[in-house]
Amino acid sequence: MPREWLHAWLGWMVVAAGIAGIGLSAYRTWEVSQPVPFTHKKHVDFGISCDACHVGAKDSAKAGIPNTSTCALCHQPDKPGLKTPKTLEEYIRQMREIPWKKVYTVPQHVRFSHKRHVGSGGLDCKVCHGDVGKMDRPVARQTVPLRMEGCMACHRREKITTDCMACHR
Ligand code: HEC
Ligand code: HEC
Ligand code: HEC
Ligand code: HEC
Ligand code: HEC
Known part of the structure; x- marks a missing residue:
């Protein structure tokens, strides 16, 4: 498909989504x-x-969320020691995955890779997620808004591509 058509198509998606x-x-x-x-x-x-729990953050597209067996390495319900809330204890006893709700997510039509930004780009997690290490409650909303303008502003500043097709499929 010619490039101009694709640009037009992406533009129409905004309009269509607005109407719908x-x-x-x-x-x-x-x-x-x-x-x-x-x-x-x-x-x-x-x-x-960060990357002990989010094991893909440096060398994969997705950072990933640790599973229940990772929590169970330290939180062992039958052993005294670490404080373990009742809710977590239940998931560990039944070895069920915790249904975390995703907060940062890009739509299907966007390409994003942690490897590219954290690995080769050398960026700190804080730039895109805020100071997560100081949060004493679960991540419940985007501290740094995840928007196309945000991606574009940094790419322009760092002289990285701003071609539509670099980020969209
Ligand atoms: C490498 C060890 C380790 C792993 C792995 C781990 N934790 Fe913890 N967790 C700790 C330590 C240490 C504390 C602090 C305990 C304290 O303050 O008494 C803690 C505290 C907590 C608390 C707060 C407890 C309280 O009431 O203060 C929660 C909730 C918790 N962990 C959940 C999780 C979950 C969910 C996972 C898996 C995604 C996990 N932890 C994985 C070591 C670990
Ligand atoms: C350049 C911005 C940027 C940087 C830097 C960045 N992230 Fe992300 N992060 C994102 C975006 C965008 C998403 C949504 C990606 C998706 O939906 O595939 C995301 C999603 C996530 C998620 C949700 C789960 C997942 O697998 O997608 C976690 C966890 C995460 N990032 C952790 C980290 C950690 C830890 C670091 C630092 C080692 C980091 N991020 C650095 C932009 C960034
Ligand atoms: C003990 C394991 C552990 C460590 C260490 C850890 N995280 Fe997480 N992270 C989690 C779990 C579990 C969740 C899901 C619960 C929540 O949203 O708070 C999560 C959620 C996130 C999210 C939100 C993902 C989404 O889109 O829903 C981001 C961003 C994130 N972590 C970044 C970081 C950064 C940056 C660091 C280092 C400063 C870090 N994490 C260290 C376990 C960990
Ligand atoms: C704070 C700066 C920053 C932000 C924010 C940022 N990027 Fe990037 N991006 C970079 C850097 C630096 C590179 C080049 C990394 C390298 O050297 O490989 C890059 C590379 C890329 C590439 C590869 C480009 C190529 O040449 O093939 C894509 C795709 C990409 N970013 C998408 C995104 C998306 C999507 C977002 C927003 C969700 C985003 N970026 C936000 C700094 C940023
Ligand atoms: C550096 C990465 C990047 C580049 C370059 C980029 N986009 Fe995006 N775009 C995104 C991200 C991330 C989203 C999803 C976040 C959002 O909705 O703001 C998005 C969302 C969109 C949407 C969905 C509309 C909406 O706001 O809901 C359209 C349409 C779009 N882009 C068109 C384009 C066009 C046309 C170009 C070329 C001029 C372009 N994009 C270049 C990253 C990029």
């Missing part, structure tokens, strides 16, 4: 409530690094 009342935008202004009262602060203060 569908939010194509990735910026979530509302708060979600998470199933377990997770605290980043306690874990980061304990010395666990």
Whole structure:
């Protein structure tokens, strides 16, 4: 498909979504409530690094969320020691995955890779997610709005491509 058509098509998507009342935008202004009262602060203060839990953050497209068996490495319901909230204890006993609600997510038509930004780009997580390590409640909303203008502003500043097709498929 010629490039100009694609640009026009992307433009029409905005109009169509507007009419249909569908939010194509990735910026979530509302708060979600998470199933377990997770605290980043306690874990980061304990010395666990971001990519020990978000194992894909440096070398994959997706950062990933740790699964229940990872939590169970330290939170063992039958052993005294670490404080473990009742809700988490239940998930661990049944070895069920915790249904975390995603806060940062790009639509299907957008390409984004952590590897490119954290790995080769050398960017700090804070630039795009705020100071997560200081949060003592679960991540419930986007501290840094996830918007196309945000991506574009940095790309322009850093002289990285702003070609539509670099970020859209
Ligand atoms: C650096 C990456 C990047 C580039 C370059 C880029 N976009 Fe986007 N675009 C995004 C992201 C991320 C989103 C989703 C976030 C949002 O909705 O703001 C998006 C969303 C959109 C949407 C959905 C509309 C909406 O606001 O809901 C359209 C249409 C779009 N882009 C068109 C374009 C066109 C046309 C170009 C070329 C002029 C372009 N984009 C270049 C990253 C990019
Ligand atoms: C490497 C060990 C380790 C792993 C893995 C781990 N935690 Fe923790 N967790 C801790 C430590 C240490 C604390 C602080 C305990 C304290 O203050 O008594 C803690 C505290 C917590 C608390 C707060 C408890 C309270 O009431 O103060 C929650 C909730 C929690 N963890 C959930 C999780 C979840 C969910 C996972 C898996 C995604 C997880 N943890 C993985 C070590 C770990
Ligand atoms: C250049 C901006 C940027 C940087 C830097 C960045 N992220 Fe992200 N992050 C995003 C975007 C955009 C998404 C949504 C991606 C998607 O839906 O595929 C996201 C999603 C996530 C998610 C949700 C789960 C997932 O797998 O998508 C986690 C967790 C996360 N990032 C952690 C991190 C950590 C940890 C770092 C630092 C090591 C980091 N991010 C650095 C932009 C960034
Ligand atoms: C002990 C494991 C652990 C560590 C260490 C950890 N995280 Fe997380 N992270 C989680 C869990 C579990 C969630 C899902 C619960 C929530 O949203 O608070 C999460 C959620 C997130 C999200 C929101 C994902 C989304 O889109 O829903 C971001 C962004 C994030 N972490 C970034 C970071 C950064 C940056 C660091 C280092 C400063 C870090 N995390 C350290 C376990 C961890
Ligand atoms: C704070 C700066 C910053 C922000 C914000 C940012 N980027 Fe980037 N982006 C970079 C840098 C730096 C590179 C080049 C990394 C490298 O050297 O490989 C890059 C590279 C890319 C590439 C690869 C481009 C190519 O040449 O193939 C894509 C695609 C991309 N970014 C998409 C996005 C999207 C989508 C967003 C928003 C969700 C975003 N970026 C937000 C700095 C940023």
